[in-house]
Amino acid sequence: MNSSDLFQETYSALLANKARSFLTILGIVIGIASVIAMVSIGQGAQGTIQTSIEGLGSNLLTILPGIVQPGRGIVSAGRGTAQTVKNEDAESLRAIPDVLYVSAEHQRRFQIISQAGNNTNSTVIGATAEYVSVRNVSMDRGAFISDQHNRSMARVAVLGPTVAGDLFGSDDPLGKTIRINKINFKVIGILKAKGSAGFFNPDDVAIVPLTTMQKILAGADYLSTIAVTVSDKDKMPEVQARATELLLERHRVAEPDFSIISQADILGALTQVTTTFTIFLASIAGISLLVGGIGIMNMMLTTVTERTREIGLRKAIGAKNKDISLQFLAEAVMLTFLGGVIGVALGWLVAVLVSQFAGIATSVSIQAVFLAFGVSAAIGIVFGYYPARQASLKNPIEALRYE
């Protein structure tokens, strides 16, 4: 029996039972479609997180006081309490080759009040001029904090668009005075909107000179973050190692009392989380695929029983066992393959609709599509094998006598 005969036999057998074939295919369609849709939602989430982290600056090393592990949070000596990283540490890091910029930062939440009486509770960051280059921010209007501002401990502030909107509405904040922790600051610039990074909104900030922050607002001499940009992505591990060595030496400790996190670490940790999430979604969808597969087996067993006389006849006129099993296996695989094709299309459609109407990013990958086809064909073979074998092992005489 050649493949075109086999195809024709299969086609006519499935058409002979349109309703039953349709319902069986539907089981597979739902299974495959939900796998595709779920995986696309998981991968979409992964993509969103990835781009937002890359948006923070790619060749970035972040030095935090205390021990912090990305994805697990603060392990010991929390960020708020650890005071181990100092301004001099930031200065010393400039000596490391391939370090481009060093941004020393001290951040804290304060109540900010406008003269009109509007107020907001936002993150206030004490920063230097290098903040702009390190954090990839750009100005919408006005100017950023300069070195001069830092030297003179100027009481000036740059507002993120969210803070500007909260305090001034549609008015122009440039040149106006705001009160942070009961101290007056003059607004000298507005940042361009960056959009939320998921867990931290870079637009909901006010930036003041680092010296002003440490001496006047917080009364503290330590830093909450040092952000370092490295000239080349490949130099990241080397710079990270040297910075660790340098800070250990400066702090005169054997075990680090600080953490150096690269973007790769954060990305890796979050990717792990979203991968787990994707696998979780896919396995729930996989269960419906399994149910679809059982539907295939059920239909094939019924078909084999119904067509016992046909099997007997085919054997009587010369069909070998493998011809019979191939015929029924082909029917099962055809069902699941059709289910796979329709399921991929439907799953894709669901993914598009979800991102359109629910605003969740989705991404249908080619791998997922091929995997779905492979899985659906495999289901046909796995769940079709037993019925096909039952068919092929029938005794021709008994099959012909079957009523």
Add this chain to the structure above:
Amino acid sequence: MIVCKGITKIYKNHSAGSGEPAIETAAVKNATFDIRDGEFVAIMGPSGSGKSTLMHILGCLDTPTLGTYLLDGKDVSLMDDNELAEIRNQKIGFVFQAFNLLPRANVLRNVALPLVYAGAGKEAREKAAADALASAAFPQNFWGHLPNQLSGGMMQRVAIARALVNNPSLILADEPTGNLDTKTGEAVLHAFQKLHMEQGRTIVLITHESYIAEYAERIIHIKDGEIIEDGKNHRRRLVNNI
């Protein structure tokens, strides 16, 4: 071509449930006979005498419980499933008591089915099927019909055409006229007679009616599974004009 020595077929009936001993039915008992190439033999006997059982053994569909069956000199009981399937496909043409046509396939495809398993190409299959339908005197304008759109006599002829399509050396026909009126029955017998006389095929015709058996050259009488008489048919009938 056929040599049967002491062929016996015993069916064990496992009565459902309980531990009662299985009931054994001997459908064929110690049958010994030869059939030569090109012979036209009728096997005759009352209902339940074991005719169909014997035909299934001759057609390599079933194996005897005891005894040896040599087909063209080869012992059938030593063959595996695949070898038996190949023999059925190439050497034997069956006409079953119930026609056993595929309901989903039209006449032409039904007739061509044995050639599908022989691995023949589509064109060769259709040509052979057309020839076979012509030898079974099946009207051409019904070739595209499905079996359930045909009369019993037509279905019988499709079944005969299917038995001829692979050019078998042995044709086994189980009550081929059982469902037919005298006239269509005669047409079918005429087809067999032609195959025998013009093409020299070996034909084994199974029937319970002596008037049908009389078209054969030789009649084997069977009763309760035993051969009770085996000899030349001295009152041979011929179908002349159809």
